[in-house]
Amino acid sequence: MTPIVKVDQLTKSFGNSKALDEVTLEIDSGEVFALLGPNGAGKTTLIRLLLGLISPTSGHAQVFGLDSWSQSVEIHKRVGWVPAEPALWPRLTGSETLTLLGNLHGSCDEPYRDQLIDRLGLDADRKVGDLSTGNRQKVALIAAFMTRPDLLVLDEPTGGLDPLRKVVFRELMNEARANGQAILLSSHMLGEVEGEADRVGLLRQAKLVRTGTLEELRVAAGPSAAGQPHGDHERSLEELFLSLYSDND
């Protein structure tokens, strides 16, 4: 299978500080890849590199076989992005924002957009500046999904959503996966990732320390460092996560 995302020895430095250090990974078409790591591990930096918003210090990043920095415009035609903190135009309403972003993208499945507005319960006639964090997140989610992109890049996408809308979000992810769309999901919500991800990448201090299926990570982590009574196969991703990070610290 041809990887949809291919990252090779990717490094990004800001001054003397390395935000990403020689990261190598691949994401296949139709795959849900979860990126996990503590704050400042480099998750958002990796996403911004893939979107061509920042340039690599060294190494390469390709999306759909295109260079993420020099060919970003072509890449964006097939990508939907939900940033961790959606930055939108406060004087536009939700509906106007979606019209604008649809126009900038060049394509929008309007019936699907209307369905998404309905399912996520967005009051699209309200100005974005008057929306809560969760509702702004809904606007960003709808904008990302409404173009039915080949790759969804979701950076902490459910931070402001209530539990009911998180259920809807999971449904949307599953539908996207069923449609063959790949998903790069960065999240602190380990439970959310556990049920959805085909593979997981663990970032720590700018390095990708583990990649694999959840099963592979469980095996790699070995017995519970916390001395849990149950075996490896029963350990949740959260326990695994804590175990891996405490092991490495």
Added chain:
Amino acid sequence: MTKTPFAVVAGLGWRRARTGAIAWGLVFALSVVAIVAAYSAAYGTPEERQQLFRLFGANKGISALFGSPRGLDTVGGFTAWRSMGFLPLVTAAWGLVIATGALRGEEDEGRRATILAGAISRSRSTAATLTGLGLAGLLLFLITAVFTVGSALINGGFSAGDALFLTLAYCAAGPPFMALGAFTAQIAPNRRQASGIAAAVLGVAYILRIAADADASLSWLRWLTPIGWVMELRPIVDPRAWPLLLLALWTIFFGLLAIRVASGRDDEAAFLQSSSSRKPRTFLLASSLGLALRERLGGLAAWVLGTGLSMFAIGLLSKAITKVATQSGGLQKHIEQTTSNPVDISTPTGYLAVMFVFVVIVVSLHAVGHSNVTAEEEREGRSATALAAPLSRNAWLGGRVGVGLIGCLAVSLAAAIGAWLGSVVSGAGVSLLDMLGAAANMLPAVLLFLGIGFAAFAYVPRHASAIAWSAIGISYLWEQTGAVIKAPEWVLSFSPFHWVKPVPAVDPALTALFVLGIAGIVLLGLAFHRFNRRDLSSK
């Protein structure tokens, strides 16, 4: 030692306003120094001074624009009249802008909630912010006072005490409008509207002041507003302190009202809450250029209207001032002293040509406003949202630069048409083509400042605003100071404004304009080059 919460919040207000206070203090100081020096040089003899007083005193249009002339036959009287004509307006505008920014602006950004989560009440937080802003106002007063007193002592003509009272008079418009801004910040739903309401009050106050000075039977209108009370302080010629009491009462009333309203309302709530829902209006949302234009339409309309109306008023006065100039050689010398340009202002066209030497500063300020808004788009993360769509950086930046160019052209055109219409109404007989030529003569310098603003955005986005404002401020101060001290031509030539000659009264400096225009284009080119290669900063 641990600071009290009140001191911390007051410190935040102080930090927010102090740089502006220093900058405006220096601009005020130089303006007063320039007025004193120009008057001393242009009106050397008692006869010339008497003639000036007689001619200006008899002209209602000039009284309306600058206030009733008093004691123009003395350095002090002239300095008070000229500075009181415009400095109180600037002080008032500064006061309301910093108050709405430090109160509603902080609330818009969610920082008020952070402050109120600490051990400070809503009322004390508002009072503390106003205390910090008030201290910044005091700093502005002190800086200006030092220069005004110094100028009085060096040039003679008025005492240090007179100079101090003059400074107090034109700075006295700040606190009432700061307090008013603090109040509108409590009742308006966002900073823009809070500033807009307070600015509308200032606009009405200014219009009432104009009416009061234009017609003696309407002079009572001066007692209705703080701007009128400031004028009634009559510094130097006929000083009286008791209108300060009215100004203090207004300041205390609106200050306390602001604190009272702040103490009783929810965070982010507003009495004048506009409806946040509406049916979609999708005009200009088809492209990045359209969005840039839509976001700037309101501001652009205000710039066009403000500049057009101001130049209309100046056009109306052009015939009367020309008449004064033909009878008083001093006015001619005065113009040459303050603009470093030898120009004949004995015709309305000549006078209006000189005015365009000042309009170029206004249009340049408009130009850098566009680059500053662009920098804010990136700071707030909205540029990343747009550029995550299949939109090239050239297209995104091109839209912003394009709207900047359209804006500068529109404001310049409004200035030309306004001046022409004013002159037509007053029967001055100025040609539209001449005014359009004067406007076109400004454009290369404006293009240069647009280029500086966008290049600063592309290379050092965090400091883009400071660099762009400083470029204009330094160029203006360079030209003004150079003119006052009669600096040699090669020194003056460093200011781009020096090359905006009073066209059509004199020939344009074509070679210099060509160089300015090319420099502007090169800087814009560099801005595109750099923006395509640098990282976008994150929110």
